Amino acid sequence: MSARVRSRRGQGESLRDDILAAAQALLVETQSEDAVSIRAVADRVGVTPPSIYRHFEDKATLLFAVCMTEFDRLDVELRAALACHDDPVEAVIACGRAYVQFGLANPETYRIMFMGSSEWTPDQYRDELMADHAAFTGLVEAVGRASDAGRLRIADPMMAAVLLFQGVHGMVSLRIAKPNFPWPDVETHIDLTIATMGDALFLDAPE
């Protein structure tokens, strides 16, 4: 790739953003975690491999930084879905749809974030953090509102959130892992998955 113009003194941090963007673009284009090597990223940015280490401790840290920005995007989309509905149950349902759509639209990112081994995860991105992440707490809050409205079939909103989470995750991760399985049409599949979870966990609105 063409060489990048060297940053001015004090502007070194701008390379960090370029590295993140290049790594993400590479991931999106190749849909392969393996294709995102230190060398490939450096090449794409127009810089030599050792430069990466000025900004990221190691490869895993870089990869998770990329995923974290994707995670933030997911959070934005889930909150947007929640915000579209006054009814708390409808809000949660919309949130589930948005989650599935995000996952299917970003399969390799989804794979890294939710299907990889926790062994590879750098310390600053430990699993526990996921529970505190905005995307998940947003869901817990929304389910909590449904609970407050007396619309939840089970007592514990946190447990209900876990069941919802694993329900949509089951669909997304299986479709990603087994793309050649004779799945139903994707829209039908989403509708049925969401409807099943909804029926199982929520009560209809009292009139």
Added chain:
Amino acid sequence: MSARVRSRRGQGESLRDDILAAAQALLVETQSEDAVSIRAVADRVGVTPPSIYRHFEDKATLLFAVCMTEFDRLDVELRAALACHDDPVEAVIACGRAYVQFGLANPETYRIMFMGSSEWTPDQYRDELMADHAAFTGLVEAVGRASDAGRLRIADPMMAAVLLFQGVHGMVSLRIAKPNFPWPDVETHIDLTIATMGDALFLDAPE
């Protein structure tokens, strides 16, 4: 490792079984796909690496052969669970429990079988085949019996089987991928997951 005694003429196939057993043992002990290298397997069997290629085309084929024997074990356990119950709904529920237990007891195998990239899958183990595999067809049949008994809430038994499958998969794969997440107690988690799926898909038995 100690050297293996060379097979007699005509007995060469016995090495194949030893290789499979060694690879599987390595997978179980290390719980790491990466630890199952051609060299490590050969070393464990007491043979040199090129010998492996007499019996397996390449590494992926070996790994999938291992998984296939595990798959057969899963099938046996699921059928055993089905066979314990006359009531078709109870049979399916028991099948779900057995599935979850198998997955959680064999996390790395489960990861390879259901959470890996389909890119790595050798041709003879393509995803489509999974739909025809005994373990899945057994589930479809059991759901079909529930349907015949008028106990299914949705019309299509195949679709119901898919929903059940992804339901239990969601729980298993998330617990494997995120072991440090604050999950509920595993028994409670199984009970709630299965009960939720059951309530959503099945009708109670008419008295």
Added chain:
DNA sequence: TGTACATCAGTGAACGCGCGTTCACTGATGTAC
């Protein structure tokens, strides 16, 4: 019963690969005097 030979199971050594990472460095740029 003996011997030459084909076959078969497995070996030893090496290839090439791309990777993550480290090290000592260079040269432009801003700053202090």
Added chain:
DNA sequence: TGTACATCAGTGAACGCGCGTTCACTGATGTAC
């Protein structure tokens, strides 16, 4: 206004790694005559 110097962004070359895989081979064993 000029100059010496410290700093900073990034370089070039190489390390060591373990891997999957290939190749030409060896030597024991069964078989045909």
